[in-house]
Amino acid sequence: MDISTLSAKELGDCLFNKEISVKEVLDYTYKTIEEKDKDINAFVSLCKEEAYERGSVIQEMIDRGERLSPFMGVPIAIKDNMCTKGIKTTCCSKILENFVPNYNATAVEKVLDAGLIVVGKTNMDEFAMGSTNETSFYGPAKNPHDLEHVTGGSSGGSCAAVAAGEVKLALGSDTGGSIRQPSAYCGTVGFKPTYGTVSRYGLIAYASSLDQIGPIAGNVTDTALLLEIISGTDEKDSTSVKRDEYDFSSVLDMDVKGMRIGIPNDYISHGLNDEIKEKINETAEKLKAAGAEVTNFDLGLLDYVVPAYYVIACAEASSNLERFDGVKYGFRADNYEDLHTMYKRSRTKGFGKEVKSRIMLGSFVLSSGYYDAYYLKALKTKALIKKAFDDAFKNYDLILSPVAPSTAPKLGESLSDPIKMYLSDIYTVSVNLCSLPSISVPVGKSKEGLPIGVQFIGDCFGEKNCLRAASMMSNGEA
Amino acid sequence: MEFETVIGLEVHVELATKTKIFCGCSTAFGAAPNVNTCPVCTGMPGSLPVLNKKVLEYAIAVGLATNCSITQYSKFDRKNYFYPDNPQNYQISQLYLPICRNGHVDIETEAGIKSIGIHEIHMEEDAGKLIHDEWEDTSLVDYNRSGVPLIEIVSEPDMRSADEVLKYLDKLRMTIAYLGASDCKLQEGSMRADVNLSVRPVGSPEYGTRTEMKNLNSFKAIRRAIEGERARQIELISEGKQVIQETRHWDDNKEYSYAMRSKEDAQDYRYFPDPDLVPIHVSDELIESIRKAQPEMAEQKQKRYVSEFGLPEYDSEQITSEKPLADLFEKTTEICNNPKKVSNWIMGETMRLIKERKLDAKDLKISPKNLAELIDITEAGEINSSVAKEVFEKIFDEDISPKEYVKNNNLGNVSDEGELERIIKEVIEENPKSVEDYRAGKKKAMGFLVGQTMKKTGGKAEPGKVNGILNKLL
Numbered sequence: 009m010d011i012s013t014l015s016a017k018e019l020g021d022c023l024f025n026k027e028i029s030v031k032e033v034l035d036y037t038y039k040t041i042e043e044k045d046k047d048i049n050a051f052v053s054l055c056k057e058e059a060y061e062r063g064s065v066i067q068e069m070i071d072r073g074e075r076l077s078p079f080m081g082v083p084i085a086i087k088d089n090m091c092t093k094g095i096k097t098t099c100c101s102k103i104l105e106n107f108v109p110n111y112n113a114t115a116v117e118k119v120l121d122a123g124l125i126v127v128g129k130t131n132m133d134e135f136a137m138g139s140t141n142e143t144s145f146y147g148p149a150k151n152p153h154d155l156e157h158v159t160g161g162s163s164g165g166s167c168a169a170v171a172a173g174e175v176k177l178a179l180g181s182d183t184g185g186s187i188r189q190p191s192a193y194c195g196t197v198g199f200k201p202t203y204g205t206v207s208r209y210g211l212i213a214y215a216s217s218l219d220q221i222g223p224i225a226g227n228v229t230d231t232a233l234l235l236e237i238i239s240g241t242d243e244k245d246s247t248s249v250k251r252d253e254y255d256f257s258s259v260l261d262m263d264v265k266g267m268r269i270g271i272p273n274d275y276i277s278h279g280l281n282d283e284i285k286e287k288i289n290e291t292a293e294k295l296k297a298a299g300a301e302v303t304n305f306d307l308g309l310l311d312y313v314v315p316a317y318y319v320i321a322c323a324e325a326s327s328n329l330e331r332f333d334g335v336k337y338g339f340r341a342d343n344y345e346d347l348h349t350m351y352k353r354s355r356t357k358g359f360g361k362e363v364k365s366r367i368m369l370g371s372f373v374l375s376s377g378y379y380d381a382y383y384l385k386a387l388k389t390k391a392l393i394k395k396a397f398d399d400a401f402k403n404y405d406l407i408l409s410p411v412a413p414s415t416a417p418k419l420g421e422s423l424s425d426p427i428k429m430y431l432s433d434i435y436t437v438s439v440n441l442c443s444l445p446s447i448s449v450p451v452g453k454s455k456e457g458l459p460i461g462v463q464f465i466g467d468c469f470g471e472k473n474c475l476r477a478a479s480m481m482s483n484g485e486a
Numbered sequence: 487m488e489f490e491t492v493i494g495l496e497v498h499v500e501l502a503t504k505t506k507i508f509c510g511c512s513t514a515f516g517a518a519p520n521v522n523t524c525p526v527c528t529g530m531p532g533s534l535p536v537l538n539k540k541v542l543e544y545a546i547a548v549g550l551a552t553n554c555s556i557t558q559y560s561k562f563d564r565k566n567y568f569y570p571d572n573p574q575n576y577q578i579s580q581l582y583l584p585i586c587r588n589g590h591v592d593i594e595t596e597a598g599i600k601s602i603g604i605h606e607i608h609m610e611e612d613a614g615k616l617i618h619d620e621w622e623d624t625s626l627v628d629y630n631r632s633g634v635p636l637i638e639i640v641s642e643p644d645m646r647s648a649d650e651v652l653k654y655l656d657k658l659r660m661t662i663a664y665l666g667a668s669d670c671k672l673q674e675g676s677m678r679a680d681v682n683l684s685v686r687p688v689g690s691p692e693y694g695t696r697t698e699m700k701n702l703n704s705f706k707a708i709r710r711a712i713e714g715e716r717a718r719q720i721e722l723i724s725e726g727k728q729v730i731q732e733t734r735h736w737d738d739n740k741e742y743s744y745a746m747r748s749k750e751d752a753q754d755y756r757y758f759p760d761p762d763l764v765p766i767h768v769s770d771e772l773i774e775s776i777r778k779a780q781p782e783m784a785e786q787k788q789k790r791y792v793s794e795f796g797l798p799e800y801d802s803e804q805i806t807s808e809k810p811l812a813d814l815f816e817k818t819t820e821i822c823n824n825p826k827k828v829s830n831w832i833m834g835e836t837m838r839l840i841k842e843r844k845l846d847a848k849d850l851k852i853s854p855k856n857l858a859e860l861i862d863i864t865e866a867g868e869i870n871s872s873v874a875k876e877v878f879e880k881i882f883d884e885d886i887s888p889k890e891y892v893k894n895n896n897l898g899n900v901s902d903e904g905e906l907e908r909i910i911k912e913v914i915e916e917n918p919k920s921v922e923d924y925r926a927g928k929k930k931a932m933g934f935l936v937g938q939t940m941k942k943t944g945g946k947a948e949p950g951k952v953n954g955i956l957n958k959l960l
Contacts, residue, residue, distance in 0.1 A: 091532045104531065111525055113532060210532040216761035246536050246764050324761050327564050330575035331529045335627070351568055374566075374756035383758060 011036050016082050016176035016230040023081035024070060030063040030081040030125070037083045037127055041174045047155055050169035052088050052146045054128040055095045059083070066123050078233050080123030085169045085178040088129040089136055090116055090221070091210040095126070099212050100144040101134045103332045103339045103358030113210020114245065115179060115221045115238045122237045130178060131165030134360045135329065136186055136214040138162050139429050140422045143362040148419060151194060153458055157416040160190030166224050167194040171459075177234055178224040183214045184317050185411070185436025187222045188448035192461025193416035195450040197231045197478065198224045202468050203443035204249035206235075207242030213328040215321035216247070218440040228449065228479040232257040235471070251469060259472045260479045265299030267477065269464075270404035272307035275435060281414045283454045288410055291451055291462050291481060295408070298480055305403070309396055312389050314430055317437035319373050319386035326370025332358065365426070394442045401467040406477055408464060410435050411448050415458040439465055447474040449481050489685045489723075491716045492693055493651055494643035497658060498636050499668045500612065500676040501544045506633035507611050508535030508578065513635075515674075519617075519628035527633035529573030534762050537562075541635040542585070542766060544667040545609050546776050548637060549586030551661045551783065552604050556773050560585045560766040562609070566756045570627050571613040579638075581757045584608035585766070591661070593653040602654050603642030610636050637667075643682065643693065648712040652705055655679060660784050664809045669848065672704050681712060684729070685719045694719070695729040699736050699743060707738040714741060787812050795825035804833050808847035811836070817854035822861045831857060835875065839882050851885045860888040867948040873897045899946050903955070906939075906947060910955050913938045924960060932956065 009028055011019065022028045038056060045051050066081050086092060089099045091109035093116075098104045112120070119126065131149040133141055141164025142148040149164040151157040152172035159168045163180030167187075170178050171194035180187040182200035191198030199222045206221040213219055223234035236257060241250040271292060276285055292302045334340035334354030341353035359367070373382035400407060412432055422429045439446040446465040453459055462481075466474040506513055509526035525533035549556055561583045564576040589604035614632035618625045639658065645651050659670040659677060670677040684696035699715055702708045714736075719729050732748040782790075784806040791802040806812045811832055818828045840847060860881060864874045869892055877888045877897070892898050913935055914921055924931035932953070939952045 089532075091530075097531070099531075107531065109525075109530065109532070111530070209534050212531040213762075244536060245534050246762065247534075323758060327566055327576050327756070327758070330566060330568065331531065331573065333568060333570075333575055335570045336528065336573060337530070347570070371756060374758050376754050376756075379756075379758070 012173050014176075015227055016225060017078050017233060019176060020078045020080060020082050024075055026070065030067040030070070031060070033081060033083060034059055034063050034125065034127070037175060041128070044152075044172045044174055047150060048152055048168050048172050048174075049147055049149045050130055050159075050165040050172065050174060051085065051128040052098065052100060052131050052144075052165065053096050055092070055126060058095065059125050059127050062120070062125050066125065069123070076121065076123035077237055079177065079237065082124055082177060083127040083175050084119055084124045085128055085130045085166055085175045086116060086119075086126055087132055087163050087166050087178070087180050089132060089181060089212045089214075090179060091212070092116055092126060092129065095129065097129065097212070098145070099135045100132050100146055101359065101363065102145050103354070104212075104337075105145070105339055107338050109210075111210065114207035114242045116210065118238050118240065119179070124177070124237075127175060130163070130169055133162035133164070133186075134363050135212070135325070136162040136181060136183055136219075137325070137362050137366050139185070139189060139432055140417065141165065141190070142419065142423055143360055145360060150419070151416050151458070153195060153453075154416075154456070156418055157458060158193065158419055158422070160193035160412070160416055162186040162190075163198070163224065164190045164194075167191050167196045167198065170194070170196045170224055170226055176226055177230060179221055179238065180224045181211055181214075181219055181221050182440065183218045183220075183321060184433050184440050187224060188436055188439075188446060188461070188463055189412050189433070191224060191448040192411035192450070192463075193459065195453075195459030195461070196224050196226060197228050197447065197449050197482070198222065199231050199235055199447045199471075199474070200439060200445065201235060201239065201471055202249070202445045203440075204247055205239045205251065205445075205471075207240070207245040207248045209242055209244040213324070215324040216328060217324060218317075218321055220440070228447075228475060228482045229257065229260055231447070232260055232475050232479075256471050256475055259476050262476050263298055264295055264477055264480050267295075267300040267406060267473065268404045269295055269300050269302045269406045269408050269477065270305045270400060271302065271408050272310075272400075273304050274307060274310045275409045279413055280410055284410050284412075284414070284460055287451050287460045288408065288462060291408060294481065295477065300477070302408070305400065307396055307400055307407075309389075309393050310434065313393060313438045313441065314434055316386045316389040316393065317433065317441055318369070318430060319382050320390065320441070322366045322370030323374050323383050323386075324370070326367045326374065329359075329363070329367055334358070362423070362426075390441045393438055397438065397442045397444065397467075401470075405470070405473045406464050406466055408462060408477075411461045411463045412436070415454045415456065415460060435463070439463075443468055445469070445471045445474055447478045449478045451481060487724075488688045489716075489720050490688045490690075491646055491712070492643050492684050492686060492696075493645040493647075493712065494682040495639075495641045495645070495651065495654065496680040496682065496698075497639040497641075497655070498678040499548075499639065499658075499662055499670060501541055501635040501637060502666060502668050503538055503540045503544070503635055505538055507538050507541050507609070507635035508633055511633065517630055519626070520630060522630045523632070527573070528629050529575075535578060535760075537763060537766070538635065541609055542768075543772075543776055544635075544665070545585045545607060545637050546768065546773060547665045547780065548639070548662055548667055549589060549607050550773070550777055550780060551665055552586075552589040552591050552607070552639070552658075554586035554589030554604060554607060556768055557583055557585050557587060558768045559583065560768065562760045562763045562766075563757045564760045567753050569613070570625070571616050571632070573614065573629060573632055577611060577613065578760055578763070579610035580608035582759065585768075591654065591657050593650060593657055595650060595653070600644075600650065602644045602650070605640045605642050607637050607639050610638060612636050643684075643696075648709040651681070651708060651712060655705070655708070660807065664781055664783055669846075672702075675703075678702075679708060681708065681715070683712060683715050683719070685716060685723070694723075695731050697729065697731065698733045700733060700746070701736045703738065707736065710738065710741055711736040711743065715743060718743070781809070784809075784812070791815075791825075795819065795829075797825060797829050801829050801833055804837070805829055810847040810850050814850065814852060814854060814857070818857045818861070821854055822858035824861055824865065827861045827865070828857070831861065831878065835878050836882065839879065851883070852881050853885050856881045856885055856888055863888060863892065867951065868892070868898055870899060870945060870948060872945060897946070899948050903951075906943075906951065907955055907959070909942050909947075910939055910952065910959060913942060914959060921960065
């Protein structure tokens with residue numbers, strides 16, 4: 009059997025019908041990782057022993073005819089900022105290099121309960137701070153479509169692992185585009201659900217009010233099914249919401265007839281790469297042909313989204329990352345005279361440059377005397393952006409937009425100009441500021457052969473609309 | 487120049503919840519280090535706080551009892567500072583929208599009733615404890631206390647003397663203890679008071695520079711610290727020096743305070759709303775249900791005991807000083823309908839034994855039923871007062887049934903009139919001189935004869951009855 013050509017759902021069916029065993033699937037997975045990951049660097053740690061152990065338990069259940077989920081026995085990769093009990097969880101930072109959590113993140117727990125098998129932890133920008141995966145302590149993951157290019161970030165490892173066929177499913181987290189942008193760069197499907205849909209318990213926080221875990225897969229169906237598995241209200245996370253329903257897959261066969269889809273004018277004029285603009289137009293035409301009403305409109309405020317996002321995200325990060333101090337766990341500097349120097353040296357050596365920049369920026373905007381001018385102003389800006397989206401969703405069921413201004417840049421091009429890198433988040437951060445769901449789907453490739461993705465942004469709890477359009481687009485592609 | 491002291495208090499009260507403020511760990515005191523901990527209260531990466539609803543209810547209850555307005559849209563904020571007893575390196579507290587604001591409590595002063603303003607009450611988490619090992623030159627941390635719920639009650643600078651401060655604290659203590667929200671023990675740290683104090687020339691409209699005094703572990707220490715700090719500031723001013731705004735640490739053994747940190751090195755806590763917690767919406771219904779469940783407070787009870795039961799004001803004040811005593815009084819009175827006697831037992835023997843046994847009123851074992859029974863049998867003359875005291879002590883320690891105890895130990899009065907008469911006749915025969923004296927009009931002789939009868943019965947005769955029989959026989 010050629011596992012490489014199967015979707016995760018098909019693989020789940022084969023496992024359940026005993027056309028293939030869990031062990032065979034794991035053997036295949038680790039062999040593929042061994043072959044490909046030397047180049048791609050998608051994984052920062054593997055948990056073979058745990059995977060085979062869990063695999064034999066799952067096999068026994070399958071043998072008894074039990075089925076926990078469509079993905080029972082299917083391998084999955086977890087971004088390294090989600091706690092995995094007994095398995096190193098580093099956030100790709102030196103400061104957590106040796107940190108082994110004693111509990112599972114709720115999303116990980118749900119994946120395990122559904123019978124999936126965690127095979128390893130994936131590369132990411134340090135503490136999810138970065139748009140290229142280049143700030144990782146373990147070196148960048150590389151784009152499987154062209155190893156000279158970045159995967160995007162911060163969930164670069166998860167997207168690269170799926171794109172390279174090492175796994176069919178992965179979890180990522182998205183604070184300002186960290187699932188959608190690497191998905192667009194790597195040609196995977198990535199879904200950032202409405203804030204609160206997936207529990208954040210056990211997700212090592214970057215910016216608590218923006219972070220959201222979501223699924224990454226090779227196609228829309230697998231993405232929707234994985235979201236069904238990881239979503240749900242959680243009493244351990246005060247910000248998790250109780251939704252009326254957690255069905256996402258029932259709309260996958262629906263068409264887009266009558267859907268009102270808007271394209272914000274400023275999203276396709278602002279220095280957007282021509283090839284991507286072309287793909288947006290093609291997508292709009294396909295949707296129209298399938299019966300959707302697609303029109304352009306003015307959303308506005310685009311110049312303010314990146315500054316508002318970085319002020320809020322860094323403010324929260326500066327506080328969230330205070331717990332990494334060398335006292336309780338993680339890296340502690342060798343030489344120190346007293347408490348103060350221990351803190352200072354451990355944090356100076358433990359954090360990378362980008363993380364330190366953001367901690368400093370965040371500490372600054374929260375300082376007395378600057379709080380009103382920066383942090384409060386950013387919150388007010390966020391409220392205005394939210395209002396603009398609320399108004400848009402009075403007229404539209406969905407917003408179609410680019411994911412990033414360009415295809416995946418070359419390795420080493422981005423970090424030298426952080427402002428440029430931050431600005432590349434321009435199409436993705438609003439979604440987080442406004443708690444909206446958005447799915448990134450591949451719609452083709454550039455002349456260079458690099459994937460291009462578009463995103464469908466829904467109103468809060470409008471995941472089904474996102475999935476209807478995404479599924480139509482990918483069916484067309486397939 | 488005469489100076490006036492201006493004092494405001496920040497009082498931290500540990501709430502009596504079974505579990506911590508943001509996780510399910512026990513708040514029990516005295517466990518081995520780090521036993522009552524979990525990822526949340528040790529600040530593990532990825533852990534998230536979830537508010538314990540009971541903390542909110544207690545905070546609202548204290549707010550209502552201190553005449554505060556309740557903030558119906560309230561939030562938690564993070565106070566950022568690095569210290570190892572604080573596992574996240576930020577404390578979850580409330581700065582911008584505290585749960586209660588603008589309250590007051592009334593205290594009695596020599597000049598009459600005085601209202602002490604309450605600026606705000608906010609909820610927050612306690613920190614862990616550092617233990618410094620001098621021998622090993624290391625410090626260890628115990629997170630059992632990390633996440634124990636606190637409320638901080640911030641007063642207005644309305645107090646002018648140590649007396650007023652102690653009255654205010656006692657009023658808070660009693661109110662909060664009545665609510666069951668905390669046991670408020672200064673010595674054990676479940677109530678902690680920081681004193682903000684400044685002095686100014688009498689009549690001056692402006693406040694002087696204030697200092698904040700910490701580490702005050704008893705009412706006595708608070709009084710001494712206030713008096714010491716007042717004197718220190720007046721001395722500085724008299725010498726033409728300046729009072730520096732700073733935090734000072736009181737050493738009660740040395741009766742001396744030293745500066746901990748000045749305003750200049752005050753930290754910037756970078757407060758901002760905690761994004762891990764959702765805003766708290768307090769409904770009218772919740773406030774009403776808490777208001778309805780408020781117990782009758784000491785002050786009301788005091789007045790009611792005077793008007794309803796005719797107790798003297800002093801007695802009423804004593805009995806209501808601790809809620810368990812007031813509860814015992816009310817329940818016992820309900821059964822035996824003899825408020826004055828119940829009050830006497832509580833003010834006398836009960837309080838004496840509590841003190842002697844070094845107990846807490848809340849640990850009282852006496853059941854109202856048994857105390858009422860004791861009062862009934864004493865009143866009925868079935869036992870005399872010295873036996874009653876003995877029986878009471880047994881009730882106090884073991885809550886025994888007085889009737890059974892008296893019966894089993896044969897402590898009842900000689901109740902058979904014939905038997906008593908026979909004994910008295912013996913006494914008369916044995917003491918002809920006294921009989922003669924009595925008949926000659928020396929009334930004192932009667933007392934002697936009663937005494938002799940009591941002696942013969944081993945104290946188990948009722949003096950009134952003995953008197954009657956003697957009168958008849960003589």
